[in-house]
Amino acid sequence: MRQAIILGLGLQLSDDAEKDIRQLDFPELYRAGYRGAVFDKDNCLTLPHQDTLVPELKEAWEECKQTFGRDNVLIVSNSAGSRLDGGEIEAESVSYHLNAPVLRHLAYKPSYSCIAAIRAYFSSLPTPVPDEQLIVVGDRLLTDVIMANRMARQRPAQRPPHASKERDTLASEQGVRQAGVSETVMQRVGPLTVWTDGVWERDSPIFRVVERRMLKAVERWWVSGDGIVPGVQNVQRFMRNIPQEVPLKEEALWLRAWNSFRRS
Numbered sequence: 001m002r003q004a005i006i007l008g009l010g011l012q013l014s015d016d017a018e019k020d021i022r023q024l025d026f027p028e029l030y031r032a033g034y035r036g037a038v039f040d041k042d043n044c045l046t047l048p049h050q051d052t053l054v055p056e057l058k059e060a061w062e063e064c065k066q067t068f069g070r071d072n073v074l075i076v077s078n079s080a081g082s083r084l085d086g087g088e089i090e091a092e093s094v095s096y097h098l099n100a101p102v103l104r105h106l107a108y109k110p111s112y113s114c115i116a117a118i119r120a121y122f123s124s125l126p127t128p129v130p131d132e133q134l135i136v137v138g139d140r141l142l143t144d145v146i147m148a149n150r151m152a153r154q155r156p157a158q159r160p161p162h163a164s165k166e167r168d169t170l171a172s173e174q175g176v177r178q179a180g181v182s183e184t185v186m187q188r189v190g191p192l193t194v195w196t197d198g199v200w201e202r203d204s205p206i207f208r209v210v211e212r213r214m215l216k217a218v219e220r221w222w223v224s225g226d227g228i229v230p231g232v233q234n235v236q237r238f239m240r241n242i243p244q245e246v247p248l249k250e251e252a253l254w255l256r257a258w259n260s261f262r263r264s
C-alpha cells in the first residue's frame with residue numbers, strides 16, 4: 001500500500017504505509033503548528049455518495065476534531081455542498097452525521113473559486129487559519145492534491161542566522177559579494193497535502209489508473225533516490241504505524257473438497 005504526503009511539489013513516499021486517516025498523528029501535526037484540516041468526503045471519510053462515516057475511522061475522526069477543534073475541520077466535497085447538492089440536503093446530512101462543517105461552494109475542486117471559498121471559511125474563524133497551517137486530505141490526485149498544490153505560494157525564505165553568516169563569509173572570500181546587493185531566496189509554502197491511497201469502495205477506475213501513471217511520472221522527475229525531495233520537511237513524524245491485519249489464508253478449493261470428502 002502506498003501513501004504520499006505531499007507538500008507543494010515535494011513528495012515523500014512510503015510503500016509500507018497504511019491507506020487512510022488512521023495513520024495520521026493529529027496531535028503531532030498540532031505540535032508542528034498545523035491548526036486546521038480540509039477533508040474530502042467520498043472514499044476518504046465516507047463511502048461514495050453515503051452520508052455516514054466509515055465505522056473504522058470513528059476514533060481517528062474524533063481525535064482529529066478534538067485536536068484542531070470541530071470548526072477547524074472542514075469537509076470539502078464535489079458532491080455534498082456543491083452545486084450538485086440541490087437544497088444542500090446532502091451537506092446538512094453529512095454535517096449532522098459527521099458532526100463537522102461542510103463547505104457550500106459553487107465551483108468544484110480544484111478550482112481557484114473553491115480555494116477562495118475555503119480561505120474565506122478559515123479566515124472567518126475567531127482565530128483565522130492561514131493556508132500553511134492547514135492539512136488537506138483526499139484520495140484523488142486530480143482534485144484534492146492539485147487543489148492543495150494550487151494553495152501553495154512563494155514567500156521570502158527565513159534562513160537561520162548561522163546559514164546566512166556562512167554564506168556571507170563564503171561570498172566575501174570569493175570576492176563576489178557586492179555592496180548594496182541583497183539576495184532574496186524564495187520558499188514555497190502552503191498546506192500539507194495528504195493523499196490517502198486506499199479506497200473504501202471502487203469508483204472511477206479509469207481516472208485512478210491515469211492518476212497512478214501521473215504519480216509515477218512525478219516520482220521519476222521529482223523524488224530523489226531515498227524517496228525524499230531535498231528541502232522538504234520530513235513528514236514521517238506525522239505518520240503512525242498501524243498494525244496490519246494479517247489476512248486469513250483462504251483454503252484452496254481442492255483442499256476444502258478433499259477435507260469434506262474425508263469427513264463424509
Ligand SMILES: [Mg+2]
Pocket residue numbers: 040041042043044138139140
Ligand atoms: Mg474522494
